[in-house]
Amino acid sequence: DGGITQSPKYLFRKEGQNVTLSCEQNLNHDAMYWYRQDPGQGLRLIYYSQIVNDFQKGDIAEGYSVSREKKESFPLTVTSAQKNPTAFYLCASSNNLLGRYSNQPQHFGDGTRLSIL
């Protein structure tokens, strides 16, 4: 079945450590997104990518980095510069960049919960 796979499901970070969250999709989607979810808040966009080797900052990109070397993969690195990394992280994809074709749904992964040791 096609879908989005995020790993790991739970991740713990030590002070000063960078950690990388994996997101893989086999839907052949061009666009991929990373969101952060905090209690009592809506999802917020961290980074998005429209095409391989291209990505743009979202609303809360500070302390995060991404790469898009392959169409199916969009890993997110939470760097030591992100002072409040504890959150639930969701990866999503869509066939085309949202807005270009308004009838494009987003498909979501099951998320990674990141906590600080």
Place this chain on the structure above:
Amino acid sequence: KNEVEQSPQNLTAQEGEFITINCSYSVGISALHWLQQHPGGGIVSLFMLSSGKKKHGRLIATINIQEKHSSLHITASHPRDSAVYICAVLETSGSRLTFGEGTQLTVNP
């Protein structure tokens, strides 16, 4: 004030009841999404609509563009409907979604 407001924040119902969750937004949009987040965290897209009404099984979504308002209805609710329901809008000029805070629905048997 958030661009996307959902009400209520929490909703508890008895099995079989008719459920309504509301979403109001303050920007011009090209589409509105209703999403369902399961207790484990995974999100499923329920509806995407830009006008009128859509129905899928026991779920109905409506949107009134002039009033900038959408509703999600669940008929004959069931405990398996217990989840967080999230409204998200795609602004007319944008390429990203703006999300509401979600409505926690609990359906008791």
